[in-house]
Amino acid sequence: MNTNNNVYTVIYTTVICVLVAAVLAFASQSLKPRQEANEKAETISQILTAAQFGAKESWNDNNATIDFYKQNIASAAVVGANGFAAGELNTENAEVYSVSDLKAQNYNIKDGTDVALPVYVFNNGVTVVAVYGAGLWGPVWGYIALDKDLETIVGAYFDHASETPGLGGKIKDDPAFRAQFVDKKVVYAEGQKPFNIVKGGAGDMVNGIDAITGATKTSNRVAAAINHCPGAYKEYVLAQRAVSREPQGEIMPLCDSTAVVEIVNE
Amino acid sequence: MDKKMKETILNPLFKGNPISVLVLGICSSLAVTVELKGACVMALSVIFVTGLSSLVCSLLRKTIPGRVRIVIQLVVVALMVILVDQLLKAFAYGIDKQLSVYIGLIITNCIVMGRIEAFALGNKPLPSLLDGIMNGVGYGMILVVVAFFRELLGSGTLFGFPVLSAIGYTNNGLVILPPMALILLGCIIWVQRSIQKDLQEK
Numbered sequence: 263m264n265t266n267n268n269v270y271t272v273i274y275t276t277v278i279c280v281l282v283a284a285v286l287a288f289a290s291q292s293l294k295p296r297q298e299a300n301e302k303a304e305t306i307s308q309i310l311t312a313a314q315f316g317a318k319e320s321w322n323d324n325n326a327t328i329d330f331y332k333q334n335i336a337s338a339a340v341v342g343a344n345g346f347a348a349g350e351l352n353t354e355n356a357e358v359y360s361v362s363d364l365k366a367q368n369y370n371i372k373d374g375t376d377v378a379l380p381v382y383v384f385n386n387g388v389t390v391v392a393v394y395g396a397g398l399w400g401p402v403w404g405y406i407a408l409d410k411d412l413e414t415i416v417g418a419y420f421d422h423a424s425e426t427p428g429l430g431g432k433i434k435d436d437p438a439f440r441a442q443f444v445d446k447k448v449v450y451a452e453g454q455k456p457f458n459i460v461k462g463g464a465g466d467m468v469n470g471i472d473a474i475t476g477a478t479k480t481s482n483r484v485a486a487a488i489n490h491c492p493g494a495y496k497e498y499v500l501a502q503r504a505v506s507r508e509p510q511g512e513i514m515p516l517c518d519s520t521a522v523v524e525i526v527n528e
Numbered sequence: 529m530d531k532k533m534k535e536t537i538l539n540p541l542f543k544g545n546p547i548s549v550l551v552l553g554i555c556s557s558l559a560v561t562v563e564l565k566g567a568c569v570m571a572l573s574v575i576f577v578t579g580l581s582s583l584v585c586s587l588l589r590k591t592i593p594g595r596v597r598i599v600i601q602l603v604v605v606a607l608m609v610i611l612v613d614q615l616l617k618a619f620a621y622g623i624d625k626q627l628s629v630y631i632g633l634i635i636t637n638c639i640v641m642g643r644i645e646a647f648a649l650g651n652k653p654l655p656s657l658l659d660g661i662m663n664g665v666g667y668g669m670i671l672v673v674v675a676f677f678r679e680l681l682g683s684g685t686l687f688g689f690p691v692l693s694a695i696g697y698t699n700n701g702l703v704i705l706p707p708m709a710l711i712l713l714g715c716i717i718w719v720q721r722s723i724q725k726d727l728q729e730k
Contacts, residue, residue: 271593278600282607289611293618300621318622424629427559428706 303327305358310334312405312419313388328356336385340378345497348378358382364394364403371490379495388416389502391495395487398479400424402433402487408448412499418443420484430480442471450496459485536659540666542724547670548717549727552638556630557671558709564687567675569623571668573616573631575661577608578640582648582660584608589649601644602635609635639663674712678703 264270303324310331311317321327338351338358351357359367359380370377382390387410394403404420418440420433432439448456449469457469459481464470473481546552553574560570584604585592592600613631616624624631634640643663648656679685682703684693693699702708721727 265591265593266595267593271596274591274593275596275599278603282603285607286610286614289614293614296618297614297621300617304621304625427629 299324301360302356302358305360306331306356308419308421309358309382309390309405312417313382313384313390313407314417331356334384334386336383338380338382340380341495341498343377343497345499345501348376351380351382359392361394361401361403364392365401368394368491379491381495381498391491391499393420393484393487393491395483395490397422397425397483397487398430398477399426402480402484404433404484404487406443406448406488408499412503413447413449415443415446415448422480425480426477429474430477432474432477433480433484436474439471439474446471448499450500455485455489456496457485457488459488533655533658536655537662540659540662541669542666542720545666545670545720546639546642546663547667547713548720550639550642552642553667554713556633556637557667557674557713558706560627560630561671561675561678561709562682562704563626564672564675564679566623566626567671568668569616569620570627570630571664571671573612574634574637574639574667575664576612577605577634577637578643578664578667579657579661581605581608581640582643583653583657585644586648586651586653586656592649597649598641601641605635605640605644639667670713670716673716674709677712678709682708
């Protein structure tokens with residue numbers, strides 16, 4: 263048989279491609295449930311790591327991770343750009359936003375259409391917000407855990423699709439990079455970025471950390487992602503801060519004595 | 529077992545080792561040898577890909593149109609690589625995350641295409657399967673040796689269990705970095721060439 267015939271070549275390649283595609287489609291479909299379960303547990307373990315509950319290795323398997331999450335989560339909601347809750351995430355099923363959900367919201371933020379960003383509040387008062395943006399080679403995402411005051415960062419965790427291992431990959435692999443976030447603050451002030459990652463060192467900056475040597479672009483893009491996403495959380499965070507400060511008596515001293523009496527009487 | 533079969537099996541392990549003699553596929557051997565566990569999974573993945581793609585290409589060898597030979601081989605290799613990646617994502621998610629892009633990059637590993645072109649297209653399926661597997665083993669062997677030293681000296685552990693770190697060894701950070709894999713690889717090639725004199729250039 264003449265295998266160099268044009269018609270033969272075209273038919274042969276077509277058949278091979280269709281066959282290969284069929285095998286891959288079958289593999290993809292049949293392995294999907296397991297892969298999705300793994301991804302969900304991974305997402306939850308990243309949220310837990312950001313909230314300083316421990317590293318991924320603290321939990322033996324997917325179920326242990328999800329159970330731990332269920333025990334510690336107080337509430338999980340999605341909030342819109344106006345700062346109000348736009349919906350609930352089912353904590354019984356440990357429902358979380360996957361990376362592709364975050365990606366979809368990232369487009370919404372860019373387009374200026376209404377967003378629905380996840381907020382995870384744990385029993386110990388820690389609030390975890392999500393971050394998603396473009397890295398140098400592919401998407402970067404992560405979670406930032408804020409203390410009760412919704413200002414001080416208690417922890418952060420980042421992941422990426424294809425940053426350079428050993429350079430940009432350090433946002434995930436280098437615990438020292440993540441550790442820098444602890445006790446820094448997210449500051450919402452006019453004309454200022456809420457958070458900074460500074461090439462050459464952030465010094466004493468209250469809302470800034472050092473960039474990664476050799477990975478300035480990845481560092482810049484992580485900073486952009488952080489500012490982009492909690493930028494969208496701004497209204498929510500400001501509203502919650504006001505709520506959390508009220509009972510601590512910040513408003514009281516401004517009241518005159520009669521007003522105080524009235525409040526006491528009530 | 530005839531002589532040729534024996535050669536097919538033993539040659540890739542030492543005399544024609546894909547890494548230390550042919551110096552193919554060394555980029556991934558630098559990247560995934562920080563820990564033994566990752567190196568072992570990578571080795572198994574490469575064995576799977578080289579073995580099965582050699583087998584399939586050998587089965588198809590008489591029907592493949594000469595002009596699109598490389599394209600067809602590439603499709604077959606890509607199929608195997610994606611299958612490995614999908615399987616790891618489902619059954620060994622943590623390791624798949626750790627090996628990240630390098631699983632996908634097996635497709636560019638010169639050993640795979642090299643063995644198909646050089647062997648599978650001219651031989652029967654069974655020897656081709658063996659040739660593919662043994663070349664994968666030859667690759668994996670070096671990977672595991674390099675990873676053994678890097679994990680032992682870099683992290684003081686083996687398969688995550690403390691060995692040197694248990695007796696107060698201070699981890700050597702340099703060993704963790706890719707250049708040290710290159711140096712170790714150089715040492716392996718040095719040892720092999722001093723044993724196997726015919727490899728030495730005049």
